Amino acid sequence: MRADDLDEILTEACRLVGKALNTDLAKVVELQENGHTLLVRAGVGWKPGVVGKATIEMTENTSEGRALETGEPMVSPDIQTETRFSYPPFLIDNGVRAVANVVVFGGKGRPHFGILQIDSRKPRHFTGSDIAFLRGYANLIAAAVDRLRLRREMRLEKEVLETKVAERTRQLTEANTKLRVEAEERARVEESLRQAHKMEAVGQLTGGLAHDFNNLLAGISGSLELIRTRAAQGRMGDLERYIVAALTSTSRAAALTHRLLAFSRRQTLDPKPTDVNHMVRSMEDLLRRTVGPSIQIDTSLASELSLALCDQNQLESALLNLVINARDAMPHGGHILLETANAVFPDLPLASKDVLATNPSSKICVALFVTDTGVGMPPDVRARAFDPFFTTKPMGEGTGLGLSMVYGFVQQSGGQVQLLSEVGRGTTVKIYLPRHVGVVADGKGTDDAAARPNLRTASSAVVLVVEDEPPVRMVIVDVLSDLGYTVLEAGDGHSGLHILETLSRIDLLVTDVGLPGGMNGRQLADAARRRWPGLAILFVTGYAEGIAAGKGLLENGMQVITKPFSLDAFATRVQGILGD
Numbered sequence: 295m296r297a298d299d300l301d302e303i304l305t306e307a308c309r310l311v312g313k314a315l316n317t318d319l320a321k322v323v324e325l326q327e328n329g330h331t332l333l334v335r336a337g338v339g340w341k342p343g344v345v346g347k348a349t350i351e352m353t354e355n356t357s358e359g360r361a362l363e364t365g366e367p368m369v370s371p372d373i374q375t376e377t378r379f380s381y382p383p384f385l386i387d388n389g390v391r392a393v394a395n396v397v398v399f400g401g402k403g404r405p406h407f408g409i410l411q412i413d414s415r416k417p418r419h420f421t422g423s424d425i426a427f428l429r430g431y432a433n434l435i436a437a438a439v440d441r442l443r444l445r446r447e448m449r450l451e452k453e454v455l456e457t458k459v460a461e462r463t464r465q466l467t468e469a470n471t472k473l474r475v476e477a478e479e480r481a482r483v484e485e486s487l488r489q490a491h492k493m494e495a496v497g498q499l500t501g502g503l504a505h506d507f508n509n510l511l512a513g514i515s516g517s518l519e520l521i522r523t524r525a526a527q528g529r530m531g532d533l534e535r536y537i538v539a540a541l542t543s544t545s546r547a548a549a550l551t552h553r554l555l556a557f558s559r560r561q562t563l564d565p566k567p568t569d570v571n572h573m574v575r576s577m578e579d580l581l582r583r584t585v586g587p588s589i590q591i592d593t594s595l596a597s598e599l600s601l602a603l604c605d606q607n608q609l610e611s612a613l614l615n616l617v618i619n620a621r622d623a624m625p626h627g628g629h630i631l632l633e634t635a636n637a638v639f640p641d642l643p644l645a646s647k648d649v650l651a652t653n654p655s656s657k658i659c660v661a662l663f664v665t666d667t668g669v670g671m672p673p674d675v676r677a678r679a680f681d682p683f684f685t686t687k688p689m690g691e692g693t694g695l696g697l698s699m700v701y702g703f704v705q706q707s708g709g710q711v712q713l714l715s716e717v718g719r720g721t722t723v724k725i726y727l728p729r730h731v732g733v734v735a736d737g738k739g740t741d742d743a744a745a746r747p748n749l750r751t752a753s754s755a756v757v758l759v760v761e762d763e764p765p766v767r768m769v770i771v772d773v774l775s776d777l778g779y780t781v782l783e784a785g786d787g788h789s790g791l792h793i794l795e796t797l798s799r800i801d802l803l804v805t806d807v808g809l810p811g812g813m814n815g816r817q818l819a820d821a822a823r824r825r826w827p828g829l830a831i832l833f834v835t836g837y838a839e840g841i842a843a844g845k846g847l848l849e850n851g852m853q854v855i856t857k858p859f860s861l862d863a864f865a866t867r868v869q870g871i872l873g874d
Contacts, residue, residue, distance in 0.1 A: 300442050304336035304435065311412065311431050312338055315424060319390065319413035322398065322435065323350060325362065325406050332358055332408060339413075341388060350382045357381060361395040362406050367425050368395045372417040385413065392418035396428040399436045407439050427515075458483045514543045544858055565707065567601040567730040570634050570660055573610060581617050581630075588627035591617075596635045601730040602660035604707045609662075609727075612700045616664040616723050619697070623668025623721060630666050637661035639710055639726055658729050659709065665722040671715040679713055700725070755872050756797070759783045760790035760805040760818060761834065766857070770804060770834070773861050774868065787813030794822050800829060802872060807835040819852065830871050834859075 304322045312320035321337030321344075332350040334340075352359035357379035361368040370376045370393045373385065381393065392414040400407040410432045412420075420428075462480045466473060517540035521533055574593060582591055602609075613632075620630050639659050671679065680701040697713075700723070704711045708728045715721035757779045761767035767783055774781045782797075784790035787809045794800065803822050805815040813821075819831045828851055836857040855867055 300439065301336055303438050303442075305338065307410075307431070307435050307438075308336055308338045311410070311428070314427065315412055317412060317414050317418075319388075319415065321345070321411050321413070322408060323358070323411060324408040330359075335408065344384060344388070348382070348384050353380070355380045357393060357395050358409055358411075361397050361409055365397055365399075367397075367428065369393070369420050369425065371419050389415045391416055392420070394420045394425070394428060396425070396432045398432045398439070400439070407436060410435060423519075455483060455486055514540045514547075517543070547858075565603050565605055568604050568606045568609065569599075570602050570609070570662055570727075571595045571599050573606060574613070574632055574634065574662075577610060577613065581614070584614070584617060585621040585630065589621055589624055589630060590628075591630045591632065594631060594633045596633075598636075599634050600636050600658070600660050602727040603730040604709070604727050605703070608703045608707075612703050612725065613662070613664070615697070615700055620664060620666035620668060620721070623666055623670070628667040628720075630664065633661075633663040633665070635661045635663070636729075637726060640712060659726045660729055662725045662727070663722060664725075665720065667720045670717040670719050670721055672717050676713060676715050679715075680711075697723075754780065755801040755874070756780045756782070756799050757802045757804060757868070758790060758793060758797075758800060760785075760787065760803070760809065760815065762786055762806060762808075762810050766806075766834075769861070770864070773865055774804075777865060777869070777874075779868075786811040787815070787818040790818055791821055794825060800826055802830045802832060802868065804832045804834060804868070807833050832867065832871060 308320035308322060312318055318339040319337075321340065322335050323332040324335040325331075326333055326349075330352045332352060334345050334348040334350075337345045350356070350358055352362070354360070354363075357368040357370060360379060368379065370379060370381075372391055373379075373381050373393055374391060381390075385393065390413045394412045396410045396412075398407045398410050399405065410428060412428060459480065462476055462483060466476045466480065469476065517536040521536045521540075524530070524533055524536070574595060578591065578593070585591065617630060637659055638657055680697050701711055704725055704727070710726040712724040712726075713721070714724070757774050759767060759770050759774065759781060760783075761770060762785050764785070767785065771781050771783050782793055784793055787805075788811050790803075790805065791813070794803075800822075803819060805818055807815040809815050809818065815833055815835070819829075819833070822831070823829050831852040833852065833854045834857060835854060853867065853871065855864060
């Protein structure tokens with residue numbers, strides 16, 4: 295199957311989805327330019343003359359027309375007894391009894407590509423899981439269609455731009471008197487061509503991420519299906535390993551999402567006094583298992599190292615990324631050195647100067663160096679190493695997010711990062727982080743584990759939960775109710791504000807940041823604090839943008855927890871806020 299052939303991709307998709315739902319009839323119908331005709335673009339299990347030829351004329355009474363109008367799945371367990379919709383004659387002629395229509399949304403400039411249709415020659419009740427699976431699969435098909443469209447557009451744009459570059463070069467040769475003007479125009483065109491190449495890199499990144507997420511989703515969905523099957527069979531002894539598998543895949547998906555947020559500089563950081571020496575020591579076993587026996591890891595940790603002010607979880611992720619990069623640069627083995635030191639911020643052009651401008655004493659910083667004896671980088675690669683999506687690895691072996699994530703985290707933390715590398719002489723990445731100034735509250739550094747409250751039943755605190763995603767809201771409400779809190783809930787900001795205005799007491803507001811209806815979580819929190827000054831707020835978010843103005847600093851009494859989170863971690867955070 296060719297990766298750029300849409301018909302082959304759609305046919306294979308029909309085969310796989312039909313196999314997954316135990317039916318030999320599946321097709322993708324494409325909405326034509328006239329807006330009311332659907333053409334059977336691809337399918338499996340049909341007689342000759344259907345795929346590529348059969349059409350469906352949509353009216354308000356057709357299942358397909360209703361699906362495209364509403365965007366929602368339209369399902370008929372038995373079309374012979376169906377009274378809501380009409381169906382095309384060729385379905386009856388082919389012995390079809392049950393039909394499920396799920397919209398395949400379009401991309402830029404085209405709201406709908408068509409419909410994924412799953413048919414059955416027997417009456418069939420499509421379950422909620424079936425429809426959820428079909429929706430997810432329709433989204434994958436939509437992504438493939440959009441990706442191919444983007445590739446075609448980029449290819450055409452690239453050809454046009456290359457033609458322009460060639461024409462400008464010829465004009466420069468023939469007209470020396472216009473050399474400077476033509477040179478400037480050529481530079482602009484070459485920049486456009488570079489942007490086209492960057493868009494191609496975006497396409498590669500999208501494909502790699504889709505591949506990784508599909509693998510993780512397969513692990514989650516497969517585990518859940520087996521849990522359901524084993525529970526129905528009464529085989530409860532097998533459930534634990536499927537639960538562990540699903541949770542492991544969820545954690546990996548969350549880690550990938552956090553890398554994307556760090557790359558985009560839109561993650562929520564939780565900077566705390568951090569003992570970098572302790573962090574490195576605690577990670578040594580993990581790092582050695584990661585690089586394998588052919589690579590030696592040594593450490594040189596400074597005595598009396600100052601505490602760094604940063605998000606320790608993100609620093610751990612950055613260190614792991616750097617060690618993995620070093621490992622990949624030494625395919626035949628080598629040596630990695632991890633060093634820490636009290637240092638002074640170097641004068642780097644890519645450094646953030648905000649901290650230095652406001653507090654001269656903060657010129658002292660904490661440094662973490664990662665040095666390898668690998669192949670090193672030539673100057674052109676070194677110059678682009680921190681660029682988004684840039685990677686020297688073959689397709690499918692890297693997304694180009696590793697160093698970008700490190701750069702984004704360090705810059706967002708008010709620090710600096712420096713890259714030194716020579717071909718054949720290895721690479722050193724130097725991370726400089728702000729030093730914590732002041733006394734640590736517990737006098738013991740940054741280990742939060744000792745400060746975590748034990749989970750126990752709470753007393754009479756009142757908590758309002760505002761979350762527009764029903765499954766997430768259900769889980770949060772159930773956890774808080776199990777802890778003994780009085781819990782109220784709302785699905786949007788305006789409903790939550792209405793509840794707040796009727797209350798005589800409120801102890802904690804738990805709200806998603808991205809709420810529908812014109813009032814986001816931050817606006818709701820501000821409105822709540824106008825009525826209840828000092829009200830404790832816990833933001834729940836999968837995305838950090840818009841949480842706070844300026845540099846993303848939250849007001850006193852406001853905290854953030856990022857989706858997905860473990861229920862124990864959520865309960866612990868709430869109990870800590872309420873002092874239980």
